[in-house]
Amino acid sequence: MEASWENGVRSLRKSEMGSLRNLLGDVFFAELPDIQPHAINDENTSNLLVVVEDGQVVSHIATIKRHVSILGCPLKVASLGGVATYESHRGKGHASALLEKTMAVCRDEDVDYIMVSGYRNMYHRYGCRHVGKDWMFRLDQDQASDFDDSNFTISCASEEDIDALGTIYRRESVRWMRPSSDIAFGIDGWVCNSPAKTYLIKQSDRLVASAVIQQARKGDKGQGLRFALRDYAGERSAIVGVLGKFVQEQDLKEVSLHVMGCDTVLKDLLEARGLTGIQSVLPGTTMIIHFEKLLKKMRPYFIERIGENAVNGLVFKEVGDEYHVYYGGDRVVAESRGAAAQLIFGTWAGAEDAMLNVGGRAGEVLRACLPIPGVWYGVNYV
Known part of the structure; x- marks a missing residue:
């Protein structure tokens, strides 16, 4: 996707990496490229879209693209972030041009949806929404001792553990299809723009789970710190049974974890020990790129829910700026890209209900299939 011109909207050239670093340092902080090496690197320049003026990178959007598995169905997702424009170049439409180009490229490359690490009015205009029922x-x-089971141990992982960590992670029902480099990135690096380490969770010397937990930044001091589990995989009882160990061993005031709405086992285990969850959403905002292809790829899961005959009667179609699902003579209509994201992934506010309620039999069938869960960023954050 190398451009044939010097100025304009195009992919970054390797020789321009220094100019990009200057931009990111000015808008964010100088270390950003170093803590997102999975995105900001010479091998990913085709996914680093920039606006160049007089040889200088003045605006930028980054993506990484990965396959994911949602309840056994393969989709393709792009993580988008690093949206930056020099203040002196704002108001010229650069960010909008880059986002439109990114959407077009993602569509050409069969990306089903984009995860955007943030929210701004521009994202909303292009169809990004807060979705998910997590x-x-x-x-x-005060509760840490109730989550410190003696039959589980934790220890820091090393690069020698990457294969074993991958084996544990591949058992997850909703997951990224991560190359080993993604797993290595979380061993002792930065995850979701915070220092993080991966821990092995063992029972009688048998690896049963793993957790990537936030670490203190330079200058952070002891008691009073609030850390988050950035990623985890494996046996849910083991994850619950070591939460208190993290609090006590790192002298934390609090540890938090995001639980997918479909992960009823983990939710029930946490509640059984006295914790109460609060409603949350998927990270950042979500934008649908391929409505028809995404839902067709989810057919195997839909068959599990409603049977093959019913699924064969579903028709998914993009009609102008609207997104339709037909069943028999009825239809469900999402009137915008944003509404399509709400329909597919669901919302705690129930925005999808208004679409389903007037969809007749199509709404009834879809209600049995949707929402679907989305992946949590973890080490794939941009």
Whole structure:
């Protein structure tokens, strides 16, 4: 996707990496490229879209693209972030041009949806929405001893553990299809723009789970710190049973973890020990790129829910700026890209209900299939 011109909207050239670093340092902070090496690197320049003026990178959007597995169905997702424009170049439409180009490229490359690490009016205009029906749980010091099971141990992972960590992670029902480099990035690096380390969770020397937990930044001091589990995989009883160990061993005031709405086992285990979750959403905002292809790829899961005959009667179609689902003579209509994201992934506010309620039999069938869960960023944050 190398451009044939010097100025304009195009992919970054390797020789311009220094200019990009200057931009990101000016808008964010100088270390950003170093803590997102999975995105800001010479091998990913085709996914680093920039506006160049007089040889200088003045605006930028980054993506990384990965395959994911949602309840056994393969989709393709782009993580988008690093949106930056020099203040002196704002108001010229650069960010909008880059986002439109990114959307077009993602569509050409069969990306089903984009995860955007943030929210701004521009994202909303292009169809990004807060979606998902997940949970957030928090464990404080006073409860830590109730989450410190003696039959589980924790220890820091090393690069020698990457294969074993991958084996544990591949058992997750909603997951990224991560190359080993993604797993290595979380061993002792930065995850979601925070220092993080991966821990092995063992029972009788058998690896049963893993957790990537936030670490203190330089200058952070002891008691009073609030850390988050940035990623986890494996046996849910083991994850619950070591939360208190993290609090006590790192002298934390609190540890939090995001629980997918479909992960009823983990949610129930946490509640059984006295924690109460609060409603949460998928990270950042979500934008649908391929409505028809995404829902067709979810057919195997839909068949599990409603049977093959019913699924064969579903028709998914993009009609102008609207997104339709037909069943028999009825239809469900999402009137915008944003509404399509709400329909597919659901919302705690129930925005999808208005679409389903007037959809007749199509609404009834879809209600049995949707919402679907989305992946949590973890080490794939941009």
